[in-house]
Amino acid sequence: MRHGKRGPAFWLLAAFFALFVLFLYGPTLTILVLSFQGPQGQLTFPMTGVSLHWFYNLFETQLVGDIAGALKRSLVLGVVVMVVTMVFSFSAGLAFRSRFRGSSILFYLAIASLIVPSILISLGIGLLFRVLDLDPAWYSSAFGAHLTWTLPFGLLIMLAVFNRFDRRYEEAARDLGATPWQTIRHVVIPIVLPSLIGVGLFGFTLSYDEFARSLYTSGTFNTLPLEIYGMTTNITTPVLYALGSVTTGVSFLVIAVALVSFTIVRRRRERHGSDAGKAA
């Protein structure tokens, strides 16, 4: 299968793959183009010119909503969720290397957190806050709701990483007199760093884009996806596409940062062999 000339099966599958990629990216590219629509333009082609009109329009005071505020809230929330997800998953990943009482319950809770429909979590947290007579807010209830979505991913990734982790590195560090904290700081973290970056990427983007889990939990002030959703029912101008382009741009920027740091870590490792223990 892996030898010799490419058969017709290869080309057929390659064409299928190419079509899928087109299907995946086509619509996004379409709205990217349409967000530069002329000031008189409509939601569909043809373009009536090329302008930045709708981008300016986006950051002007809106008749409905508060895009800049929502964007800021979503970014802050995304970063906090990212950091918390990285720390909690890493810490739990360390713990899961030994079997402890309740470990399988916790594991299945994480799985449950993934498969229970988001809207139910949202509803449950919303109801809980109502019963307790607390006001839901994006920094409290929505924050918790997002964690129930990002932590299972983080935990599963860390479990997979630690399953393949060679504990002899840690033993070597200990033999050389490292304290437990030094072992983690200078040996374990550098080795799992690429995966940890991955966990962070999951944490940020899942939170930044989360809709259903924010719905009944974000209270008075909307996060960005809620704001966008509200706009879709009110606004019928290409400003919607400009907003889409900007949010997608932010997502791509985050992915790019994650990929670049991932590559840098790997390059450095290739140059030094493993950089375990070499960190100052």
Added chain:
Amino acid sequence: MTRTRNWTTYFQVTPLALVFLVFLVIPIVTIVVVSFFDYTTTSIIPTFILQNYEELLLSPVTWQTYLQTVQFALITWALTFLIGFTLAYFLAFHVRSSTWQQVLFLVCTIPFWTSNVIRMISWIPFLGRNGLANQTLLQMGLIHQPLEFLLYSNFSVVLVYVHLYTLFMVVPIFNSMMRIDRALLEAAIDGGATGWQTLTNVILPLCKPGIAIGSIFVVTIVMGDFVTVRMMSGGLSASVALMMANAMSLLQYPAAAANAVVLLIVVLMIVAAMMRVVDIRKEL
């Protein structure tokens, strides 16, 4: 795997356990409790009644909605499985350089990191009455008037599901495929199997865990979805979660909660059935 009673271990899992307790377990318990409450147009009354369940389960609308949602889930599952399996198969067995494999895999996964709501919106200029699809088909002379069913229909709902969630099939199936010992394929071919026989008798059975994980993701997401249905059907289709969201917007919290409990039971039953195929802990 020795059992330890090391306090450090407990200290390390406490944050995670607390988050799940406060934001997963207690909220679900709350839903169950509230589902037995009574309500008026302005308030909820703590009591124990079964009326919410009676009203829900005796209404033909509920059953129709469940049928519709299950139908969406089945169609989406079948399509994402066929497409996802084919893509993963191409990546795992036909792309030879591992660099290309990684690059193409990345190309498939990047859209996952962007906003779902935006990805739904981005179909509008494509599928609308004056959208690209209709314009192209008209120009090619294949149709003489714009197709109406493209946007705001069950068609566009399923299309968007496939667009958003095929990735959840590709990743675990690809993962399973990469673990298949290539010697098994050689053996199958040496034993006289055709490419197709190798695919159905060797690769497919060995991919079962990946397929199960992907299926669990796709089916649970579609069963609990309401954003896609609301946006892409233009209010013409219903889903269980949408029914729930409507009850919520009418402040009928106990009714929504009863609906949520039923949905949760249905989803957990489906997942339990699929879990029989796979031990997730072994897959990590």
